[in-house]
Amino acid sequence: MSGAKPRSAPSSLGRPAAEKVLVDRPDLPNNGLPQPGYTMRLNTPLKISALALLLVGGLLALYAGLFGLPWPSRFELAWDEEVQLHDARIIHVHIKRSYESRQWLSRRDGIRRATDISFDAGPPFGLFSARFQPEDIALIDQKDDVWYFVLVRPAGTKHAGQAPFLKLAPGGQLQEAGREETLPAEFTHWNVMPDTPNPELVAAFNHTQLRLADKLRHWAAYPRDGNDVMRLRPKT
Helix, strand or coil: CCCCCCCCCCCCCCCCCCCCCCCCCCCCHHHHCCCCCCCCCCCHHHHHHHHHHHHHHHHHHHHHHHHCCCCCCEEEEEEEEEEECCCCCEEEEEEEEEEEECCCCCCCCEEEEEEEEEEECCCCCCEEEEEECCCEEEEEEEECCEEEEEEECCCCCCCCCCCCEEEECCCCCCEECCCCCCCCCCCCECCCCCCCCCHHHHHHHCCCEECHHHHHHHHHHCCCCCCCECCCCCCC
């Protein structure tokens, strides 16, 4: 027995003395263990979404740089138009139409909401102005010192397609004609150019003086309805 090597006594935890025991070391990062490296990997759908967002952002930045920021929800088109009366006189009428945009990125695609007119109506009226909403103006004419204004009601509104007219007599105010009244027989055609075929094409006249020849040329190419012959039936 004297030549036998003594055995190592077991530890108090039942482990061999040679076994290493991990001890909590809150004072060291990761309890003293090596910090593992970490690389974030995106799966395919996330990669596609990220690339799409970058592409959309780049296109919007390019659009804004070339054409400015997206257009406002409302816009206006206005010009000074030569309007020929039934007796061949020509008056100059400032016409402004107000629109509500239908598309975010389109500058001139809109629905007309109102029309404003102003012109020198002569004595005793002087400068006359009026706003029609939602109707559009189709005719301005005068007979026996009375001014007549024919309106067109847009599609989608009550009594759409009808053409009521208003009168302005000396000493009076602008008022709608009576139910049995008709326009003078001399008034046979519209004489105010419509915004046909759409605001985008008539935008070329914005802030210009619209001469009679240019007006009739455009109007012939883009009539409002048929030959734009006016109806003379009583208002219903």
